[in-house]
Amino acid sequence: MSKNINELFSSVNIQSIKGFWDVEIQNIQFDSRKVADGDLFVACRGTLSDGHNYIRESIEQGARVVVCEELPEETSSEISYILVENSLLALSQLASNYYALPSKNIQLVGVTGTNGKTTIATLLYQLFRKLGYKVGLLSTVCNYVDDKKIAATHTTPDPMQINLLLSEMVAAGCEYCFMEVSSHAIDQNRTTSLHFKGGIFTNITHDHLDYHKTFDAYLKVKKNFFDDLDKKSFVVTNVDDKNGKLMLQNTKAHKFSYSTRSFADFRCQVLEKHFTGMLLEMDGVEIWTNFIGDFNAHNLLAVYATARLLNQSKEEVLKGISELISVAGRFESIISPEGIMAIVDYAHTPDALKNVLDSIDALRTKNEQVITVVGAGGNRDKKKRPLMAKIAAEYSDKVILTSDNPRSEDPELIISEMKAGVIFNDLRKVLCITDRKEAIRTACMLAQKDDIVLVAGKGHEDYQEIKGVKHHFDDKEIIREIFKL
Template identity: 80%
Template sequence: MGKNINELFSSVTIQSLKGNKDVVVNEIHFDSRKVKHGDLFVACRGTVSDGHDFIDTAVANGARVIVCEELPKKSSSETSFIVVEDSSAVLSQIAHNFYNKPTENIQLVGVTGTNGKTTIATLLYNLFRKLGYKVGLLSTVCNYVDEKAVKATHTTPDALQLNALLAEMVEAGCEYCFMEVSSHAIDQKRVGALNFKGGIFTNITHDHLDYHKTFEAYLKVKKAFFDQLGNKSFAITNVDDKNGKLMLQNMKGHKFTYSTRSFADYRCQILEKHFTGMLLEMDGAEIWTNFIGDFNAHNLLAVYGTARLLDQDKEEILRGISELKSVDGRFESIISTDGIMAIVDYAHTPDALKNVLETIAALRTGNEQVITVVGAGGDRDKSKRPLMAKISAELSDKVILTSDNPRSEDPDQIILDMKEGVSANNTRKVLAITDRKEAIRTAHMLAQKDDIILVAGKGHEDYQEIKGVKHHFDDKEVIKEIFKL
């Protein structure tokens, strides 16, 4: 499947080329360890390491072409060197070219925002399959090429994996692909060369400040996704978020809005709320859904609006939405034989946690206790730790602070960081149990019939990462074991 330089660098601005311009390359890599004879290596500057430091390794492994932002002091006469302004952006473009520009042959819709990306992308995938289409999905939980599952390692794959998966979808006959677009992927130019049919904005709240440093930088990166959409693309944004309209400010294509509270192109109102679902009025029609919470009303409305913008029939969409089930690890409920309800949710940001706890509060009859089991991830944005604990203590009757994925950090220190957010009035509500299984077990011991236990932060994840090692751990499995189900 080799490609020559002219094919690969179509639409790419080259600053200089040293060596043979007619080289044919076998594969593209940005990890020098994967390079074999006849391959092309792209030296990308990352947050941890700089690919330029590994050019010699790539050449020694047989690279025929090196793409870089500056030439090394020594260069091999058998290797061609192509100098570009931004290696990461070029990687995205040549990956797209290498895999025969897959997004010219599939309608790709990207979902970005802090919360709701996985739910919206997955529900669109499930809805369009119900409508009879072959569909692809790129998400945090799992990637799908029509029915074939492909394990996900990142919210958005790297540029090479991404284009390879999209090419596989085209080959399989998929007409649509719905994908989560993370802020990291936008910032690292992983999606820069892709042709998006549309983009969806969910909301933006406190997250990933370990990477972006400031909220303004995080906001700017999200907006950049919409700025890059083409003239023929559409964008649909949540105007109930104060930054929703900002996303459309410089967008060149067709602009649409959705809201549960104000005037918008697509509107929805919650008529009834129950633990088993909601009755919605969506675009003038009443439908019963299997989802709970105002945030899910927004998610379903984004799904509806997007499907309409993709020219699907209104009645068919509404029928399909009424049949959809919740996404793995998103407000999933498990009821014990003694009448205690556990809710497992991926909420790992302050806003997502607040949404879930407020949803539970709105459904309480008044006598139930809400017991929240929550942690915070290690090696990530530390500023959200006290906020997570503060929200939990304010909106719960009891809180158990525990481990999430401590990664390389001391889990006890993470819990101490969280405790900083608990006010003096709420300290009596809060326990700290580092072992997550014991924390869930203790919550069950404290609970009585009709009480609600929220286990937040991990959702669909089936592992716990401690000191760089992933151990099997699934909140739902643990709950079912403790509930003896």
């Protein structure tokens, strides 16, 4: 659709303009390979490449307007160059304007933190559909425009994709959208120009330090999301996390808290735990839920708090929560004909792995074995590798270290870096099997009736990325094949 750049730049801080101002453009691109005739190209500085190096290529492809932080050495009199201080921020603002500010026409709630984002966002999507609303979802597992499923490629899409999906939600009559907000997205200004009705903080633990370098930098980026919320918004934070209150310090939004352990605006208590679910007391009412683990009590409480802050009735929300089902790849259980229980979970951080193993430990009789299969992703935060293996060995009877998504790294090197974290007395528990399928098969062969096999790290993913190529691989499919289900 054709747009005049006057409309697009209404909220963008322009430093200077070289060339024509009154120009019609067809589309906005930040990947020069996708530029077509009549497009606007935004030259963004990324972690792997700099869009400024592709300005000439974008013009050859047909770009009529170039947005950049510095002018190229050679410019064309037929092209408009618009100089900005931050191209990533400008892209976010341009994307929002291009799609007519869709986030202002829907109640958008963002969920951020290390663990729990996918579960909370997806359960809110499920709950509000049960409450009779048309709803959108932007998540790691899948995006939805009401009941229309759209494949997800990132935890948080790029600004153009976000605003396109939000505009489709508005057109479809969606009243709410629940969105995972990753630290990368916050840092890269992908969400800066969106209008959020509310924000949820889950927790923050060791992750993504390959990108953020330090934990303090990671923490600051998460906090920036809440700092940017306006006074018409709300923020609900997990005060059981030691950094939960920090997220509230500079926000203008209305502040609320949730907890399973201490005083808070929204509280719940775990009354009973079983492998089939939990009995919770939430806001003074007992409800049965189809979820396992204290971490899921936190997730469900965040869902409850958010729904109440969005003016939904207590009775309807509690009834809806009792009917919710687990998210794909999150503590999904498969039982063999012989009575072996396999659990598939996305846990790919030390804290998430400990939470899952803690939950299993709280439910087991101690007469059965816990056998954990776990790996660590390549080209990602290396510091968590030894921690993952240490936790797996401490909380399991047997551990098989294996390949996850090695990407461009040597999987055997990743496994050796994991094994280095295992304390001497636990080394006897540890096997190393690089082939993930064989690792899962071995764990299932070692297991006997009532034993529990945890396959951690990939959860909902149906691929394994090796040397830049994605191969089909689904932990659940492999387990069902081994169990002959």
